[in-house]
Amino acid sequence: xRADRGLFLHLGxxxxxxxxxVLAPPYHHxxxxxxxxLAVYAMGYNIAFGYTGLxxxxxxxxxxxxxxxxxxxxxxxxxxxxxxxxxxxxxxxxVAVAVxxxxxxxxxxxxxxxxLMFAQxxxxxxxxxxxWTRGDEGIVIPRAARxxxxxxxxxxNTRYLVALGLFALALLGNLALVRSPxxxxxxxxxxxEERSRMLGYNPFTVKLxxxxxxxxxxxxxxxxxxxxxxxVGASLASVQYSxxxxxxxxxxxxxxxxxxxxxxxxxxxxxxxASSLTDAHQFVTGAALVALVLFAPRGILGTLxxxxxxWLP
Amino acid sequence: MLRLDDIDAGYGAVAVxxxxxxxxxxxxxxxxxxxxxxGKSTMLKAIIGQIRAGAGTITLxxxxxxxxxxxxxxxxxxxxxxxxRRLFGGLTVAENIEIxxxxxxRDVRVREKVLALFPRLRERMGQMARTLSGxxxxxxxxxxxxxxxxxxxLLDEPTEGLQPxxxxxxxxTVLTLKAEGVATILVEQRVDAALSVADRLAFMVGGRVAExxxxxxxxxxxxxxxxxxxx
Numbered sequence: 001x002r003a004d005r006g007l008f009l010h011l012g013x014x015x016x017x018x019x020x021x022v023l024a025p026p027y028h029h030x031x032x033x034x035x036x037x038l039a040v041y042a043m044g045y046n047i048a049f050g051y052t053g054l055x056x057x058x059x060x061x062x063x064x065x066x067x068x069x070x071x072x073x074x075x076x077x078x079x080x081x082x083x084x085x086x087x088x089x090x091x092x093x094x095v096a097v098a099v100x101x102x103x104x105x106x107x108x109x110x111x112x113x114x115x116l117m118f119a120q121x122x123x124x125x126x127x128x129x130x131x132w133t134r135g136d137e138g139i140v141i142p143r144a145a146r147x148x149x150x151x152x153x154x155x156x157n158t159r160y161l162v163a164l165g166l167f168a169l170a171l172l173g174n175l176a177l178v179r180s181p182x183x184x185x186x187x188x189x190x191x192x193e194e195r196s197r198m199l200g201y202n203p204f205t206v207k208l209x210x211x212x213x214x215x216x217x218x219x220x221x222x223x224x225x226x227x228x229x230x231x232v233g234a235s236l237a238s239v240q241y242s243x244x245x246x247x248x249x250x251x252x253x254x255x256x257x258x259x260x261x262x263x264x265x266x267x268x269x270x271x272x273x274a275s276s277l278t279d280a281h282q283f284v285t286g287a288a289l290v291a292l293v294l295f296a297p298r299g300i301l302g303t304l305x306x307x308x309x310x311w312l313p
Numbered sequence: 314m315l316r317l318d319d320i321d322a323g324y325g326a327v328a329v330x331x332x333x334x335x336x337x338x339x340x341x342x343x344x345x346x347x348x349x350x351x352g353k354s355t356m357l358k359a360i361i362g363q364i365r366a367g368a369g370t371i372t373l374x375x376x377x378x379x380x381x382x383x384x385x386x387x388x389x390x391x392x393x394x395x396x397x398r399r400l401f402g403g404l405t406v407a408e409n410i411e412i413x414x415x416x417x418x419r420d421v422r423v424r425e426k427v428l429a430l431f432p433r434l435r436e437r438m439g440q441m442a443r444t445l446s447g448x449x450x451x452x453x454x455x456x457x458x459x460x461x462x463x464x465x466x467l468l469d470e471p472t473e474g475l476q477p478x479x480x481x482x483x484x485x486t487v488l489t490l491k492a493e494g495v496a497t498i499l500v501e502q503r504v505d506a507a508l509s510v511a512d513r514l515a516f517m518v519g520g521r522v523a524e525x526x527x528x529x530x531x532x533x534x535x536x537x538x539x540x541x542x543x544x
Contacts, residue, residue: 181415184404188412191401198361198395200387200416200461 006257006313010175013258014168021160031272033160035264036167037224038248042260043174044092044217045245050254051178052210053190055108057242058099058115061122062215064237065095066222071232072132074145081148085223092219093212095122100211104204116242123237138233146227153228166224167261170217174257177213178313186210187255251292253301257313262300314339314496315360315391315465320369320379322359329355331520332369337465337496342487344499344507344528346542347517353500354396356517357467360498361393362386373465388416392463394454396470396500402443406434409442409453413460427456430486448479455486465496472506484510504533504542516541 020032041063048054069091070084079087103114126133133139146153153159177183185206188196193203226232244267245260252263267285274284296303305312316336323329329352337343345353358364360371362383371379378386387393401409414424428435431452437445442453451471458466468487472480480503487497487510501507507514511528518541526537 181411184408184412185415187404187408188401191403192399194363195399195401196412197384198363198387198393198399199413199457200384202382202384 005311006175009312010171010257013261014164014171017164017167021157021164026156029160030156031268033156033163033228034225035268036163036261037221037228038244038268039261039264040167040170040224041218041221042245042248042252042264043170043257044214044221046249046254046256046260047174047177047186047217048211048214049246050249050256050259051183051190052186052207054104054207054211054214055112055246056103056115056211056214057112057239057246058103058117058119059214059218059245060237060239060241061099061115061119062092062096062218063222063225063241064122064126065215066092066219066224067226067232067236068126068133068222069219070223071139071141071226074141074227075139075232076132078145081146081153081227084227085148085220088223088226089216089219092222093216096215096218097208097212100208100215104207104211116239119237119239119242123234123239126234126237133232133234136234138231138235141226141230141232143230146230148227154230159228163224163228166220170220171257171261174217175313178257182206182209190255247289250299251289253299253303253305256299256301256305259299259301266300314374315498316370316372317356317360318370318372320356320359320371321367322355322364323367324355324364328367329520330359330366333517333521334369335515335522337498339464339496340491340494341512342491342497342499342510343513343515344501344511345515345517346501346504346507346538348541348543351517352520353517354469355520357393357395357469357498357500360386360467361391387461387463390461390464391467392458392461392465393467394451394458394469394471396473400442400450400453400457403441405439405441406445406453407438409457410434410460413457416461423460423462427459430459430489431456431482448475448482451475451479451483455483459490463495465498466490468497468499470500470502472501472503480506502542504538508533 024032045059048056066088070088073079073084073087099118103111106114127135143154148162151158151162153162185201189203189206197203248260248263248267251267252259270285270288271281274281298306301312314337318334320330320333321328333356347353359366362381366379370377373389378389433449434452434456437449471483490497508528508531514526514528515522516524516537523541524537
């Protein structure tokens with residue numbers, strides 16, 4: 001019964017997002033497509049941080065791996081969007097494994113610093129190879145190249161539906177993952193690595209697996225972001241894009257499947273609203289986050305789960 | 314079945330075990346006793362691979378296990394219930410058991426067998442482990458270790474802080490496992506609890522086994538207890 005409630009809730013959220021395709025005004029319609037793509041990124045981050053306890057400050061590298069793998073293939077090699085999308089997903093996963101093989105030899109603060117350094121190295125690499133990546137200026141992907149099958153990703157309606165499709169795939173995949181045996185072991189690892197080892201689990205292997213899945217999500221999000229919104233730039237590989245998914249997850253609720261979507265949604269509109277009030281919008285969002293950490297450190301859904309909705313996945 | 318020969322081990326520069334030699338056979342309950350700091354828990358950690366033996370060998374059915382990565386030791390059939398239970402408090406009873414079961418890909422049969430030993434856990438399957446009573450937590454800790462279907466079970470002071478009915482349940486469980494051929498090393502401070510299950514008693518002093526006695530015929534006022542445990 002509990003499993004059904006969780007599944008129905010997630011299907012209900014997907015149905016609501018489909019309804020918003022028809023009901024949402026154009027401005028929010030475009031915002032929602034972007035939020036769903038970013039929520040996929042945050043979901044990936046949540047798999048590493050919320051479920052496995054890996055506090056990474058370098059996820060922008062995995063996002064950028066997907067973004068640039070897709071963007072460069074389209075821009076320089078004339079690849080189609082489907083090939084670019086697949087390449088982006090694989091690039092995100094492969095870079096996550098490569099980083100994980102080294103970074104997972106550390107833990108805690110050292111892990112945060114090592115992942116941050118990897119991401120900064122990636123960012124500087126993008127700037128260094130400006131002849132290919134066009135550095136800060138970035139690459140604008142031509143409209144003709146943004147065709148996924150017969151779908152024109154530059155069209156608002158199509159973009160929304162494709163974003164929803166990818167989001168649904170990621171969301172249900174995430175739900176299945178956290179309910180799978182591997183998902184349980186991820187949580188056990190977060191709870192206590194040494195206890196897991198006593199039961200015969202290799203912490204390095206489990207954490208590397210979780211980081212790889214997280215990287216696949218980040219790569220999918222990065223590739224989708226570039227192809228849907230037509231821009232691939234170094235700013236999307238900056239440290240800010242490592243911090244954003246962390247904030248989304250903290251706000252929505254670490255270790256909850258819907259938390260990343262909720263966090264991305266609230267944060268996106270908080271920034272949107274604050275920037276309409278003042279140029280110092282980061283001050284407003286910062287204050288909101290401080291309040292959150294003080295009064296609801298588990299995030300929105302984490303708090304709800306602690307206060308009674310224990311069945312929330 | 315399990316042999317420790319001339320083991321030296323400790324924590325960094327602090328040596329705790331000094332040439333410790335001990336063995337336990339299939340279907341035997343070996344109770345290890347000694348004062349605080351004698352090295353009882355350290356010995357169990359050395360067996361399970363949490364700390365490395367600096368010298369000596371540990372063998373299970375003739376195979377050396379002292380050089381194995383810590384996560385591989387349980388896979389060879391050694392279950393460990395540490396002092397203080399060490400459950401996954403944020404997971405339910407069912408999830409704790411599931412995690413125990415998954416390592417060796419055991420089936421429903423093992424789960425049912427384990428739950429038959431502790432029927433009360435069946436009533437608590439959806440409850441968070443951290444909200445269980447002390448006795449129930451100990452049941453769960455033992456149940457989780459038994460999911461590995463261990464050949465050797467290591468129990469570190471399982472009766473500590475428990476009410477008499479729980480102590481009886483744990484004793485009965487150890488005796489059931491003994492009848493099934495499981496070798497048990499039980500670290501215990503309570504003399505009556507030790508005598509109720511042990512085949513042999515090993516007394517540790519200063520990181521070594523000072524004396525080993527057959528439990529048969531021993532009474533709580535035996536001089537060995539006063540000498541090595543201080544009761």
